Structure formats: structure tokens, C-alpha cells
Amino acid sequence: MLCKSFKRMNACRSVRCFLTGLLILVITIILLLICKIRLQRIADTExxxxxxxxxxxxxxxxxxxxxxxxxxxxxxxxxxxxxxxxxxxxxxxxxxxxxxxxxxxxxxxxxxxxxxxxxxxxxxxxxxxxxxxxxxxxxxxxxxxxxxxxxxxxxxxxxxxxxxxxxxxxxxxxxxxxxxxxxxxxxxxxxxxxxxxxxxxxxxxxxxxxxxxxxxxxxxIPPDQMLSSITLRTYRNRMPWKHRAMIALKLLDLFTSLDGNFAEAAEETHMCDVKAENFGVGDNLEVKVIDGDMIFSSSKMKSILEEEDCSKHSDCDFFDCEGICEVSKGRCTNRRRNFNIQVLCRDIFNTGIRGTQLLSNPPANFKKSIRSEVIKCSHLSRQEWRDFKPESDPSMDLRQLLLDSCLLPTT
Structure with missing residues (x-):
């Protein structure tokens, strides 16, 4: 009898602890919602x-x-x-x-x-x-x-x-x-x-x-609706692969169009803040840049990169534009060691922790090859560089795979 009493007491304590924890969670959520509403009202007033x-x-x-x-x-x-x-x-x-x-x-x-x-x-x-x-x-x-x-x-x-x-x-x-x-x-x-x-x-x-x-x-243009990790993890099963592949192709088109097209001059364009919330997706799956503060010509990029002292390469990084440190002189060079499409593959196409879920769950017969091309695009070897720029478009094979996968029957 005594053992049964102890069990009942422990069960009651467990239930009380659970209910108390649940109550605290509900109160916390309510307080956060109230705080969010008040902050929005303040922002609207301003x-x-x-x-x-x-x-x-x-x-x-x-x-x-x-x-x-x-x-x-x-x-x-x-x-x-x-x-x-x-x-x-x-x-x-x-x-x-x-x-x-x-x-x-x-x-x-x-x-x-x-x-x-x-x-x-x-x-x-x-x-x-x-x-x-x-x-x-x-x-x-x-x-x-x-x-x-x-x-x-x-x-x-x-x-x-x-x-x-x-x-x-x-x-x-x-x-x-x-x-x-x-x-x-x-x-x-x-x-x-x-x-x-x-x-x-x-x-x-x-x-x-x-x-x-x-x-x-x-x-x-609504931001962060189809590119963010949270949204895609929640809705990816509702979003057909063809739509996501088309968005990826539009992003590749965007980044390709930037090369040699800065300010109507024959200079390469550098996009130094590549993240999901900086791109918007319209109803017709058109992808557009919605935050254009961190876009620079090669001339501007060089002046930005060479301004700093350094002891290692990462000291020369300017957001997503990674610089090069000349360690013997302790100064950053004016050269960039990565490039736009590489960052796109790493931060948007990659389905790991750092990337989004845009290219997650592709058709089974494309899964391995698309993942391989994204990794290749994200981590180019030094042999693929020529003056710190790839000799050919590293996304060409990935682009073809995405196009081919779009031809599959809709699932």
C-alpha cells in the first residue's frame, strides 16, 4: 500500500510539473506576442x-x-x-x-x-x-x-x-x-x-x-517566402519540385547576368550579402533582388578589400566576399578568393545547416547528382581557379540537371 501511495504521489507531482511547465510556456508565448504587437505599434507610429x-x-x-x-x-x-x-x-x-x-x-x-x-x-x-x-x-x-x-x-x-x-x-x-x-x-x-x-x-x-x-x-516583392529554411521545411511537401527547381534556375540566371554588367560598364559585379531574405519571389516565380546595398563593381570591391591589416585570409573577408591576406606583409590584397555563384551554391542551394531547403528532396534519380554538383560548386579546388576566377561556369552541369529534372512528370 505504501509503495502505491508513493507512486500516486510521484504521478501527481509529474502531472503538476507538466501542467506548470505548460502554463509557463503559454504565458511566455502570450508575453512574446504582446511584446511583438507593441513593438509593431511603436514602429508604425514612428x-x-x-x-x-x-x-x-x-x-x-x-x-x-x-x-x-x-x-x-x-x-x-x-x-x-x-x-x-x-x-x-x-x-x-x-x-x-x-x-x-x-x-x-x-x-x-x-x-x-x-x-x-x-x-x-x-x-x-x-x-x-x-x-x-x-x-x-x-x-x-x-x-x-x-x-x-x-x-x-x-x-x-x-x-x-x-x-x-x-x-x-x-x-x-x-x-x-x-x-x-x-x-x-x-x-x-x-x-x-x-x-x-x-x-x-x-x-x-x-x-x-x-x-x-x-x-x-x-x-x-514578398521576401523570404520560398527561399527561407523555416518556410521550406514547413511547406516543401506542398511546393512541387518543379517550382523549386525553376526558382534555382532563376537565381542562376540572376547571378550570371551580374558578371560583366555592373552599372552598364564592362566590370564584374560582386554581391557580398547572399542570404534568403535578400531575394523575393513573385507569383510567377520570378526572382528579384530586394536588398541592393551590398552590390559592388570590381573597382569598388578592390578598394574595400585592400583597406585592412591581416594575419590570415578571414581577416580580409567583407561579409560574403572573401579576401586574401598577404601574410608576409600583414596586409589584405585587393583580390577576392571566392565568387558570386560559389556563395549562391554554399548559402542557398546547399541543404545543410548553412543553406536553405530550396533543393531538398529532389526526384530520386537526380538526388545524388544534384547534391554532388552543389558541393562541387560550393567548394572549388585551387586548380579550377585562374587568377582567382573559375575558367568556366561551375554551375553549368547543375543548371542542366535542374532543367532535366523539370521535365519529369509533376509529383
């Missing part, structure tokens, strides 16, 4: 304040832009939510003509950008903006973009401004306003805006739909 400030600056003629009137006067550009995710970048989801748009800026406050003009006090003791000459404006913009891209640009200074601006620019007949010049100056200090403008001919980059002040609007 975003609305930012939009109100943009309208104030527009109505007081301090900024300009093709989206300002829709945002402030016509109310056709409407706030949906802040999607900044706690980063320094300000990202706001908007509705525009019944479609979604993302308003973005590298900085929350334009005062964190270098102004083209300064406030001065006139003879009436009124604060007014100083107005630079057209030549000064064009020279500063050209120098800023040249410094940002560090590659030879086609055309003249005036043509460059026309390419970067969504508004009419004809200084021969109408001198640009101070608001216009300040707005463009704030925009060209943002790498992503300039990159998106120069890559506008490539369908793999979102279209810039306009701007208002230091914020620019791009088409909304």
Missing part, C-alpha cells in the same frame, strides 16, 4: 511620423519628388505598416493605386546624409536655403556617384542626372530648385537607390517607382 515629416518638408518646398503629391495631397499613397524589422533602414509598406509598394531609405533622418546646400540668414534675418549653381550641382552629383560606384560611367554629367531622377531636368530652360537638388543629393548617397537605377534594365531587380525626399519607392 513610420507615420516619418511620412508626416516628409509631407511637411514637401509642402514647405524643402524636398521634391514624383511620389510626394500622391503621399501628401491626393492620398493615393497610403500607409500599410512598417516592415523595417528593427534595422537602421526605414522600410514602409504602402498601397499605391491598389498595388503594394515599399518606401525605403538607408537612414531614418535625412540629417544623417550630407547636405548639398546649407541654411543661411538673409538681410531680413530669415533662414533660407543657399542655392548652388547648376554646374556645381552636376559636378557634386557626378563625383558622389563616381565615388560610390568607382567605375567609368557612360555619358555626361547632365545625362547622369536624367538617369537618376524621375523628374524633368532641363537647366537650360528652367533652373532646378534647391529642393530638387537637395533631394537628388540625398538619394545618390544611398547605394541601393543608385544600384537599382543602374540595373533598371535587368528584370531581376525591382523597378524604382518614384521618390519623395530621401525615400524611394520600389515594387513590392
Amino acid at each position: 513610420a507615420k511620423g516619418t511620412l508626416a515629416d516628409l509631407c511637411y518638408q514637401y509642402t514647405t518646398k524643402r524636398i521634391t519628388g514624383s511620389l510626394c503629391q500622391d503621399l501628401c495631397d491626393l492620398e493615393t499613397l497610403k500607409f500599410k505598416s512598417s516592415i523595417s524589422g528593427g534595422s537602421n533602414k526605414n522600410v514602409i509598406l504602402m498601397e499605391w493605386h491598389n498595388s503594394l509598394m515599399v518606401l525605403k531609405s538607408r537612414v531614418r533622418d535625412q540629417n544623417n546624409l550630407s547636405p548639398l546646400t546649407v541654411w543661411e540668414t538673409n538681410e531680413n534675418q530669415e533662414r533660407v536655403l543657399s542655392a548652388p549653381t547648376v554646374d556645381f550641382f552636376e559636378t557634386v552629383i557626378s563625383n558622389e556617384v563616381g565615388s560610390l560606384l568607382q567605375t567609368k560611367l557612360e555619358g555626361d554629367k547632365r545625362g547622369l542626372i536624367v538617369k537618376l531622377s524621375d523628374e524633368k531636368y532641363d537647366p537650360e530652360n528652367e533652373k532646378p530648385s534647391v529642393a530638387y537638388m537637395n533631394t537628388l543629393m540625398n538619394l545618390v548617397q544611398q547605394e541601393e537607390y543608385v544600384n537599382f537605377k543602374f540595373y533598371r534594365k535587368l528584370t531581376e531587380f525591382p523597378q524604382v517607382l518614384g521618390y519623395c525626399g530621401h525615400f524611394y519607392g520600389v515594387e513590392y
Whole structure:
């Protein structure tokens, strides 16, 4: 009897412990949800304040832009939510003509950008903006973009401004306003805006739909829906292999199109932040870059890599762009030891812990060969390099396997 009593007591304790643990878990989840909701409300409030400030600056003629009137006067550009995710970048989801748009800026406050003009006090003791000459404006913009891209640009200074601006620019007949010049100056200090403008001919980059002040609007492409590990682990059985293989092929097309196509110049492009959330997948399985801050020309990449002291190669790494250390001199060289498609295979196509589940569970007769090609693409031997660049496209065989697997009957 005594033993049975002890067993009952232990069973009761186990049940109580389980229920207590379950209660603590439920309370924790509820508190986390409440915290998340409050943080989102705070972010939304800040975003609305930012939009109100943009309208104030527009109505007081301090900024300009093709989206300002829709945002402030016509109310056709409407706030949906802040999607900044706690980063320094300000990202706001908007509705525009019944479609979604993302308003973005590298900085929350334009005062964190270098102004083209300064406030001065006139003879009436009124604060007014100083107005630079057209030549000064064009020279500063050209120098800023040249410094940002560090590659030879086609055309003249005036043509460059026309390419970067969504508004009419004809200084021969109408001198640009101070608001216009300040707005463009704030925009060209943002790498992503300039990159998106120069890559506008490539369908793999979102279209810039306009701007208002230091914020620019791009088409909304849902991020991280088909490329993230968590999503694909949850939904991969619902997502046909053909769809996932097509996404992988589109990614290969994107990375191939970057080579020799930087800013319309014959330079290799370096993408130094290759992760799932930086790519979006549309309804038609079109893959697009949705975060373009870390895209550089070879000239820019060289200047970035050679700035550091080092004792080993990893000291020279710049995010996903891995550098080379000249150990005898203790300085990083200006050469990169990996390349874009290799990083794509390692961080996106790989189905291990580091990669995603995009290429997990392929058709049985392709499983071994696709895995082998992904590994080969991720870890090239030194013999396959020529001046730290592969002699041939290392993804060619992988591309063919993906194409062949798409021809199989849908399962």
C-alpha cells in the first residue's frame, strides 16, 4: 500500500510539473506576442511620423519628388505598416493605386546624409536655403556617384542626372530648385537607390517607382517566402519540385547576368550579402533582388578589400566576399578568393545547416547528382581557379540537371 501511495504521489507531482511547465510556456508565448504587437505599434507610429515629416518638408518646398503629391495631397499613397524589422533602414509598406509598394531609405533622418546646400540668414534675418549653381550641382552629383560606384560611367554629367531622377531636368530652360537638388543629393548617397537605377534594365531587380525626399519607392516583392529554411521545411511537401527547381534556375540566371554588367560598364559585379531574405519571389516565380546595398563593381570591391591589416585570409573577408591576406606583409590584397555563384551554391542551394531547403528532396534519380554538383560548386579546388576566377561556369552541369529534372512528370 505504501509503495502505491508513493507512486500516486510521484504521478501527481509529474502531472503538476507538466501542467506548470505548460502554463509557463503559454504565458511566455502570450508575453512574446504582446511584446511583438507593441513593438509593431511603436514602429508604425514612428513610420507615420516619418511620412508626416516628409509631407511637411514637401509642402514647405524643402524636398521634391514624383511620389510626394500622391503621399501628401491626393492620398493615393497610403500607409500599410512598417516592415523595417528593427534595422537602421526605414522600410514602409504602402498601397499605391491598389498595388503594394515599399518606401525605403538607408537612414531614418535625412540629417544623417550630407547636405548639398546649407541654411543661411538673409538681410531680413530669415533662414533660407543657399542655392548652388547648376554646374556645381552636376559636378557634386557626378563625383558622389563616381565615388560610390568607382567605375567609368557612360555619358555626361547632365545625362547622369536624367538617369537618376524621375523628374524633368532641363537647366537650360528652367533652373532646378534647391529642393530638387537637395533631394537628388540625398538619394545618390544611398547605394541601393543608385544600384537599382543602374540595373533598371535587368528584370531581376525591382523597378524604382518614384521618390519623395530621401525615400524611394520600389515594387513590392514578398521576401523570404520560398527561399527561407523555416518556410521550406514547413511547406516543401506542398511546393512541387518543379517550382523549386525553376526558382534555382532563376537565381542562376540572376547571378550570371551580374558578371560583366555592373552599372552598364564592362566590370564584374560582386554581391557580398547572399542570404534568403535578400531575394523575393513573385507569383510567377520570378526572382528579384530586394536588398541592393551590398552590390559592388570590381573597382569598388578592390578598394574595400585592400583597406585592412591581416594575419590570415578571414581577416580580409567583407561579409560574403572573401579576401586574401598577404601574410608576409600583414596586409589584405585587393583580390577576392571566392565568387558570386560559389556563395549562391554554399548559402542557398546547399541543404545543410548553412543553406536553405530550396533543393531538398529532389526526384530520386537526380538526388545524388544534384547534391554532388552543389558541393562541387560550393567548394572549388585551387586548380579550377585562374587568377582567382573559375575558367568556366561551375554551375553549368547543375543548371542542366535542374532543367532535366523539370521535365519529369509533376509529383
